[in-house]
Amino acid sequence: MEYLAGKPKIKLVGESNNYLKIILDPIYKGYGITIGNLLRRILLSSIMGYGIYAIEIKGVSHEFSTINNVYEDIPEIIYNIKQIVIRGKLDRDKIHLFVKGEKDVKAGDFDPNPNLEIVNPDLHLFSITDKKGEVEMVAHIKRGFGYLIESENKEPGFPINTIFIDTNFSPVKKVNFEVSSSDVAPFPKREKLTLEIYTNGSLSPREILRDGVRIVSYYMDIIGELKVEEEKKEVGIELLPLSSRIKKILLNEGINNVNVLKKELLSGGLKEIKGIGDKYIKEIEEILKSYSEEKEEETFLERNIEELASELSISMEDLNILKLGGIKTLRDLVNLSINDLMSERFNLSQKVVKKIESKLKKWNLSLRKESNNET
Secondary structure, eight states, X not given: OOXXXXXXXXXXXXXXXXXXXXXXXXXXXXXXXXXXXXXXXXXHHHOOEEEEEEEEETTOOSXXXXXXXXXXXXHHHHHHHHTOOEEESSSEEEEEEEXXXXXXXXXXXXXXXXXXXXXXXXXXXXXXXXXXXXXXXXXXXEEEOSEEOHHHHOOTTSOTTOEEOOEEOOSEEEEEEEEEEOSSSOSTTEXXXXXXXXXOSSXXXXXXXXXXXXXXXXXXXXXXXXXXXXXXXXXXXXXXXXXXXXXXXXXXXXXXXXXXXXXXXXXXXXXXXXXXXXXXXXXXXXXXXXSSHHHHHHXXXXXXXXXXXXXXXXXXXXXXHHHHTTOOBHHHHHTSOHHHHHSTTTOOOHHHHHHHHHHHHHTTOOOOOOOTTOO
């Protein structure tokens, strides 16, 4: 490949646990602001990290409360908790805190958890002002990206006294870039890009930069492949050898093509439709089995992974992880093994993988079996 300004080189200017400064030189005039701005936007918005999104405090029912013998009120305690920086392993986790007696309570006073690390254990949370004072708390943690407000973090199934809070999941605090004249080839059409990354310490700047480049590459590869997906024509149920009565009932329920009919059959939705009993369901099942079985299986495996996210019971976070790992269709997914999904490439939890396995089994599909020489 020819480079317009010669092949650029990377120069490492400075690096620490939460800082990285590099120079890319030489690059063609105009590329500096293009690459710098692209990376800056991706790094600030799309790198996944961990954050506390809900807390339970014993004896506290809402955020506009106070705790006996504690100097700070609940809003101030919540503000301090938001500053806790976490390095984790699981998609979801929680940490427990119980403190008693006069004490300056810090983030490091949470009970140890082998699956996560509090990066800033000396962070002040609150002060207990009397030896009779005590506080018990559970903080719920999840993996995500961007900034979610309280209402976006709310989930069912939590105790009534749970306080949901705003969460900044991004491990990136600041990204700066500067474009200037090239040191290597000081000509009018040559320039250099200086990039600085500041993080909260939960991920190294190198890891963050690598993730950002991977996200950019994912979309560029799709564009570069130039594979335009043709719109698939849905096969209407009118073409199936069903009785006119069944067709009329299905059409009245909005079930007008084979794919929708299969979905309703698999999910058990047909049983809820008035006028379609077990006899008709069995008839529909047999007809669908005999209808271009091989062709339909092929079509099903080519379904976009985004369309199947809810049916696979995976979250948007897990969906994004699969997509960034190159999984576009159901066929791509079943070509992976359990170890693949739990490897560094995807880092999905065992719980999520089991959900996927269970759903695939209902579709008479399965993940790829491990060979003897795979670990």
